[in-house]
Amino acid sequence: MTDAPKHRFYGRRKGRPLRPTRQSLLDTMLPALSMPEGEGPFEPASLFDPAPREVWLEIGFGNGEHLVWQADANPDVGIIGAEPFLSGVGRLLSYLDERPRPNVRIHADDVRPLLDRLTPGSLSRVFILFADPWPKTRHHERRIVSTATLDRLAVLMRDGAELRLATDDMGYLRWMLEHTLRHPAFEWTARRPGDWRERPADWPPTRYEQKAITGRKPIYLSFVRRPR
Template sequence: MTHDNYDGSFFGRRKGKPLSPKRLGLMSTHLPRLRLCLETPAPADLSALFDADVGEVWLEVGFGGGEHLLHRARENPHVGIIGVEPFVDSMGKAVAAIVENAIPNIRLFDDDAIRVLDWLPPASIDLAYQLYPDPWPKKRHWKRRFINTENLDRYARALKPGAEFRFASDIDTYVDWTLQHCRDHPGFAWSAETSTDWLTPWANWPGTRYEAKALREGRAPRYLTFRRV
């Protein structure tokens, strides 16, 4: 995702190429139904958000092209997944796929993920993903990275005890940054026991377009898993 403007706590470009008339129509018709309404309090039981009968609720912050979000939703029909993505093109693709494939266990939010994390009830999320976020590689921009003490506090509040927070990146400085911040945070413990643990994707990993680009350009992805303690 390309980010170049600051908007509250989110740095980012929200629009790219214009949506096709078909996707624009799907967005207009279906995003209001799929979008979380943060103007009302979150239900105590988040399963009430979904049309499907779900037993767990997962969160993916910044789902990009939606490959992982859609794959996990199809693979786990009894899990409700909240996907957050402010980039309009990506949201348009996700809405189209959800509608065309009649996927009942996804809810969406097209704005700042901090708003969702603050809206969620405490200890309500069973698993959270943040995959290939903008790394802000220049040191003077590191303060813009989403992984920081304040946002880890938000994740820790929303995750159930024992739940996992999964993070992937191909940028070494952001991997190191995330390791340091999560290991320093009292709410998280890094679960890796050997070096292969963070070189190996999670089970049934579908890959993402960002990962494919990294591999083409010779960068090695890292997969970090932290447990909410």
């Protein structure tokens, strides 16, 4: 049995009361899209029918705009979205209610117990976009980009898999670079300043990014899983 994580990397799970329609989606639609029950390991590709070409994971999908875009652009890829904030989960469900995306599954909770259950080498891409930077020093242990998370992702990501990170917080940027550059499993792909200053064509903006971009400059980082 996996112990519960000691520190949360997110704040509250609930904000204002959900609209009745979104609460209804949480009650009726979410169970069918959620991870299998139990504590044992499972192969994430088994969640999808037909079997996907690859499985990707987005950690902290916010309101789901990026996840939905990727699902539409890559219908042969299975995408798992993890998000503990129920308002964001409800918003993603509303997108899926408007138009079903059979290649999307949802983990509406802390992602770390899920990471403990996925089989090694099962992920081909992982997104951690604009995660909470937890700027106060006493809260740095809550940051999702950490040695422990990278260690687990190194197990779950196949050779050559891509890890995408983004932030508009310079303190968190330094933190992410410090942890990823010293990790033996990951290699930064940047070769010129534009590689981190310019958003790639297959990296759509999130609602958070569009709101923040007038005040701060987002940075886009891409790493690959080195061969074992």
